[in-house]
Amino acid sequence: MINLIYFTTPQKKIFSVSRDNICINKRYGRHSKHIFAFLFASPCLLVSSQCIITYSMKNSYIAAxxxxxLESAGAHVVINKSDDEYRRLFKSINRVxxxxxxxxxxxxGYSKAAGIFYxxxxxxxxxxxxxxxWGTCLGFELLTxxxxxxxxxxxxxxxGIALPLNFTDGKEKNTPSYLRKQCLIHVLIVWNSETLKSFYRVLSTNTDGQNEFVSTMEAYNFPIYATQWHPEKNAFEWxxxxxxHMPSVIKTTFYMAYFFSRKSFHSFPSTEEEEKALIYNYKPExxxxxxxxEQKYFFLIRIIL
Known part of the structure; x- marks a missing residue:
């Protein structure tokens, strides 16, 4: 069990398991939209930014x-482009x-761009x-x-709470044999979608004291991973x-970043194109x-919905 994994999930947003179904609660930001930034590297990745209403010339941000x-595992970051460039950029990035x-x-814009890359x-x-x-929190819900x-x-x-992850394999091992089958069947039955049930494997669950919810999952046949909790916050948000911020937790989340960042062989056609796209061209505030x-990158991005 990994102790004290951090959730920032508000009361109106969770991918949760109830007696009747597994569900996701949508959230609407009154003054914000989502679009994309790209994480590249020597692996190259993609991360979305959020658009904001502001009186400055900058309408988007990414939490640093x-x-x-991802940089802690050797990744580079670049900012998103227009819809027409998504397919071309897809060939250059290594992951999303x-x-x-x-x-x-x-x-x-967040959901539109995510759908394209998905x-x-x-x-x-x-x-x-x-x-x-990889989907984190809202990204987890978007994947479903x-x-x-x-x-x-x-x-x-x-x-705003920290909870231990209850791994499904551990749950099975610690359950009396006559209850194991019933328990595992219940975990699958509560999914309110046959597609989700056949596409994703539940890796861990948590509870708020009343409702159990899925906190970590992965696809059976695709390299798609999702956490309802925030592995990036343990080392970098104070x-x-x-x-x-215990060493054991930070070590665990670093391993997750390393695991995700060391896959795929896409690359930019030239070093010059990669350098122009990198987030190093922007300064965190x-x-x-x-x-x-703690910090955000702000920039201006054209939004097409």
Missing amino acids: SYVKF LFPGGGVSIESS RLALEANSNGDYFPI LLTSGKLLLSHTNTS TRPYIP YTGTQSAF
């Missing part, structure tokens, strides 16, 4: 902790990360071109929507006292006094 999380946020997973990733993997996807085509909503009380994020 997501960038640091859908981060957490406060926007619609149905009608935002479909491209499925196509690539089906043709033997290994391309992984992209996979099932359904919004499945619920409410849980898991805002704005809240309840975010765990300290926002810890007014935000849950």
